[in-house]
Amino acid sequence: MPHMQLKLLILDRDGVINEDDPGYIKSPEEWIPIPGSLEAMGELTRAGWSLVVATNQSGVARGYYNVETLNRIHARMYKAVNEAGGHIDAVFFCPHGPEDNCGCRKPLPGMILDIVRRYNIQPADCIMVGDSQRDLECIVAAGGKPILVRTGNGAKTEAAGKLPAGTLVFNDLAAVARHLLSGN
Known part of the structure; x- marks a missing residue:
């Protein structure tokens, strides 16, 4: 039996799964x-995809909310996804601010490389869905495939016209799922 290739989809959070807020999502109620x-x-979970969230959360460094509150926001997200028959395998987040010079803050590829190591897969097998330029640059820097959704900041990102070569563009996550599940 050849072993099944892990189908891993990396999702940005704000603007992809949930509505974005320029003032940050600071409580579970705002998610x-x-x-x-x-x-x-x-649908993706039922079709055998593993879903991993990779999200910059500089609101922690900025003092807008703490990690405990972030965990409560993510608990609400996990529950909502579970109720829809889905499963989030893991959430990776960068709690640092832009001036912390960490390697995990998108557009740097540190978070993606952590995910690749954790799941023992090749970066080229990773697909990331994001709504901002930094999401696309991050997955491309890691060697994976970028998908842009027009939700959140996506329409603005698309209009800026700096998409990495090979970026697929869809209206929203539902359209991405239809594309992936159609076997393309």
């Missing part, structure tokens, strides 16, 4: 799913 995103995650 609002984008229509269709939870159902899409359910």
Whole structure:
């Protein structure tokens, strides 16, 4: 039996799974799913995809919320995804601010490389769905495949016209799921 290739999809959080807020998502109550995103995650999970979230959370460094609150926000996200029949395998987050010079803050590829190590896969087998330039640059820097959604900051990112070569663009996570599940 050839062993099954892990199908891993890396998702940015704000603007991809849930509505983005320029003032930061600072409480579980402010975490609002984008229509269709939870159902899409359910369909992907049922089709054998492993879903991992990779999110910059500089609001921690900035003092807008602490890690305990971030965990409560993520607990709400896990529960909502589970109720839609989906499963988030793990959440990777960078709690640092732009001036901390860490390697895990997107657009640097540190978070993706951590995920690659954790799942023992090749970066080229990674697909990341994001709504911002830094998401796309981060996965490309790691050697993976970028997908842009037009939700969150995605339409603005697309209009800026600096997408890395080979970036696929979809209206939202539900459209990404339809594409991936159609076998393309």
